[in-house]
Amino acid sequence: MDKIKLIECPRDAMQGIKTFIPTEKKVQYIQSLLRCGFDTIDFGSFVSPKAIPQMADTAKVLSKLDLSTTKSKLLAIVANTRGAQDASVHPEIDYLGYPFSISENFQMRNTHKTIAESVEILSEILEIAERANKKVVAYLSMGFGNPYGDPWDVEIVGEWTEKLSAMGVKILSLSDTIGTSAPDIIEYLFSNLIPKYPEIEFGAHLHTTPAKWHEKMDAAYKAGCRRFDGAIQGFGGCPMAKDELTGNMPSEKMLSYFNSKKADSNIKMTSFESAFNEASKIFNVYH
Numbered sequence: 001m002d003k004i005k006l007i008e009c010p011r012d013a014m015q016g017i018k019t020f021i022p023t024e025k026k027v028q029y030i031q032s033l034l035r036c037g038f039d040t041i042d043f044g045s046f047v048s049p050k051a052i053p054q055m056a057d058t059a060k061v062l063s064k065l066d067l068s069t070t071k072s073k074l075l076a077i078v079a080n081t082r083g084a085q086d087a088s089v090h091p092e093i094d095y096l097g098y099p100f101s102i103s104e105n106f107q108m109r110n111t112h113k114t115i116a117e118s119v120e121i122l123s124e125i126l127e128i129a130e131r132a133n134k135k136v137v138a139y140l141s142m143g144f145g146n147p148y149g150d151p152w153d154v155e156i157v158g159e160w161t162e163k164l165s166a167m168g169v170k171i172l173s174l175s176d177t178i179g180t181s182a183p184d185i186i187e188y189l190f191s192n193l194i195p196k197y198p199e200i201e202f203g204a205h206l207h208t209t210p211a212k213w214h215e216k217m218d219a220a221y222k223a224g225c226r227r228f229d230g231a232i233q234g235f236g237g238c239p240m241a242k243d244e245l246t247g248n249m250p251s252e253k254m255l256s257y258f259n260s261k262k263a264d265s266n267i268k269m270t271s272f273e274s275a276f277n278e279a280s281k282i283f284n285v286y287h
Contacts (some may be wrong), residue, residue, distance in 0.1 A: 002263040003120035005039035005227040006255075007203070012042060012229075012248055013236035013283070014038070015054050015113060021286045023057045024133070027064045027284050031277040033232075034070040037266040042229065045077035048087040067092055075137060077110045082149045084125040088132035096129050098122055101141035102160050110141065119163070128167050138203035139205060143188070144174065147251060154189060161193055165200055173203035175228060176216075179246030181206060183219035190223035206249045208234070213253045223262065230254050232279040235287075247285055252276065 014021055015238055016110070043065075044058030067074075075095035078084045088092055092286055100118055101107035107115050120137060121233050122138065129136045140160060157174075164172060175191060186204070204220040204227065213234075220228070234247035258265045 004263050004265045005096045006265050007229040008033050008038040008167045009042040011044050013231040015052050017286050019286050023060050026061050029278050032278040036269050037269040038072045040073045040075050042075045046083035047079045081124045085129040095135050095137050097137045098279040099139045099141050104210045138169045139173045139175045139177045141177045144185050171201045173205045175205040176207050180206035183215045186219040187223045190225045194224040205229040212225045217257045235283050
């Protein structure tokens with residue numbers, strides 16, 4: 001039976017919401033996710049509160065989580081070395097996530113850095129993580145094409161995979177930042193990259209419209225991807241991508257897909273149902 005790593009992303013679901021969600025509500029929701037059996041919870045970010053005000057309380061949220069009974073690991077997003085240093089002092093955090101865009105325009109919009117500067121920052125983050133005994137998850141933003149007219153083809157994705165692998169990246173999540181990925185490109189990338197770089201764990205961070213989730217999941221799974229990011233009910237997406245946003249890959253759709261494939265996602269359905277209800281409570285009030 002295929003083992004699947006599911007990464008639930010409440011951070012991605014919440015970060016674009018303008019109204020501040022009280023810390024207690026975030027804690028309550030993330031606590032419900034920690035009971036489900038997800039491999040990892042992408043729970044917060046150590047970034048400038050000016051850039052993403054919703055995540056200003058990440059350290060506070062972390063201090064209030066009860067991690068005594070969960071096997072889920074915690075991931076925090078960082079955008080620079082300062083964020084990495086702030087995150088790395090917390091022993092509860094297992095992974096530092098770094099969004100690395102192969103679209104120069106998007107990298108500038110997202111982190112105000114050029115790609116060359118971003119490479120330098122990533123190498124510093126890898127060093128910080130190593131010293132703090134944490135792993136880095138690099139997100140290859142615009143991994144499936146981009147709307148900014150920057151050069152994109154699978155060779156470019158391959159070249160960046162090569163570079164990041166040489167730098168010591170072991171987990172690389174291809175991110176469909178704005179939902180433009182087509183099944184043939186998803187299939188092509190994973191089926192080429194996975195055999196070529198056996199030392200890298202590839203993930204799929206897909207955004208989708210409600211109609212297209214199945215074809216995207218199917219393409220990634222059949223091409224050998226076994227690590228998937230999602231968010232319950234598909235809430236959220238990247239606030240900086242463009243105005244009309246498709247949402248995150250809905251976790252409940254992924255679960256139904258894995259059930260149909262008899263793949264083991266390790267999710268306890270009763271806990272998942274209660275987390276699903278918690279999500280409705282939060283996101284129907286704050287959106």
